Amino acid sequence: MRSQQLLRYGRRTLVLAAVLFAGLNVVAAFHAWRFTHFTTEAGAHTNNPEQLTPLQKLGVLLTGIKNPKPVNQQRPDFPYATLYLRSPNGRLECWYGPVARPRGTVALFHGYTSSKGKLLTEATHFRRLGYNVLLIDFAGNGGSEGTVCTVGHHEATDVATVVRWLQQRPGPVFIYANSMGAVATLRAEAELGVRPTANVLECPYGSMLETAQSRFRSMHVPSFPMANLLVFWGGVENNFWAFDLDATAYAARVTTPTLLLWGTADARVTRPETDAIFAALQGPKQRLDFAGSGHEPYWWKHKALWEHTVAGFIDNYAR
Incomplete structure (x- = not known):
């Protein structure tokens, strides 16, 4: 009798576990699609996790992020022409700003939920240094x-098309690229x-x-297993194995001279991540950490330092 009760209890437990696991997968697949x-x-796009109130965080967990196309x-405000390049991901809209007697061209790639219009300060700086600029909207973004x-x-193929x-x-x-654009460049x-x-x-x-x-840590929610499921479904829904989307592994195969920049107050990209990427880079490399800067343009808080460092690095390779 007792063995039959244990068997029934075991079956119920397995059914509940299976239902829970299925439910977690449905939620993860939904969030991955929205992401x-x-x-x-x-x-408006949903605010960054660290900017949300507890009630807003609960709403995001239940309904997913609001994710309008950037x-x-x-x-x-400088002379430019709008160009269109054909990538495997679709037609890319670009702004080309030439200068007289250029020393080369800088291609600028934006981050997640952003667009080329957010890189105009950087583009203006490069033009002052004597470089043509090409600002690109990744497929799915901007124009x-x-x-x-x-x-x-997939954005890596946009980088390849442009270069x-x-x-x-x-x-x-x-190449000048931040966040997602930097990962796409490494790939x-x-x-x-x-x-x-x-x-x-x-x-x-x-x-x-x-x-x-x-992202889960910034919302003070345990990351396992939902982060793993989110990555799994994000890859399945977009036809690639997302666990291999790994900037550190890519960096180990990159020999291009690289200046790596990071903010010490970045809540989304940690120091160990940055250390690992920098250590893995195989070519000539330089690194600068910006004290007190988060996941944001470093010229916001360190304009002179950012301008001097970037200018010195690329000018060294334009000779």
Whole structure:
């Protein structure tokens, strides 16, 4: 009799565990879709996790983030032309700002839920230094086609498209990229054979799993198993193995001279992640940490230092 009760209890436990596991997968798949697919509805994007109130965090956990397609709110105040390049991910909208007697061209790549219009200060600085600039909207962002964002994986082919187009023209080609754009750059160089003259990379995350875990930590929610399930479904829904989206592994195959920048108050990209990426880089490399800066443009708090460091690095490779 007792053995039958134990058997029934064991079966109920297994059923409940299976239902719970299935429910977690449904929730993770839903969140992964919202995270990697922008909507075409107008509206504000959900604030960063560290900016949410406890009630807002609960709402995000239940309903997913609001993720409208990023738009370009600003236009260059320097002369530019709008260009369109054909990537495997769709048509990319770019702004090309040439200068007289250029020393080369800097291609600028934005981060997650951003657009090329957010990089105008950086582009203006590069133009002052004597470089043409090409600002790019990744596929799914700004004026480019699509609504899908894979946080660096598919975007690597956009980087490859742009760099190869620029390399058909005179002068060295430099990459300036932050966050997602920096990860896409590392993958483009490690796996797609892209070879720019030099990189300036700001706050690339260590891996897709680490960045998912970071978002849960910032909401003060345990990351396991939901972060793992989120990464799994994000890859399945977008046709790649997201656990291999790993900037540290890519860096170990990158020989391009690279300047790696990071903010010491970054809540989304940790020092160990940054240390590992920098240690893995195989080419000439330089690093600078910006005290007190978070996951944000470093010129906000350290304008002179950022300008001097970036100028000194790329000028060294433009000679």
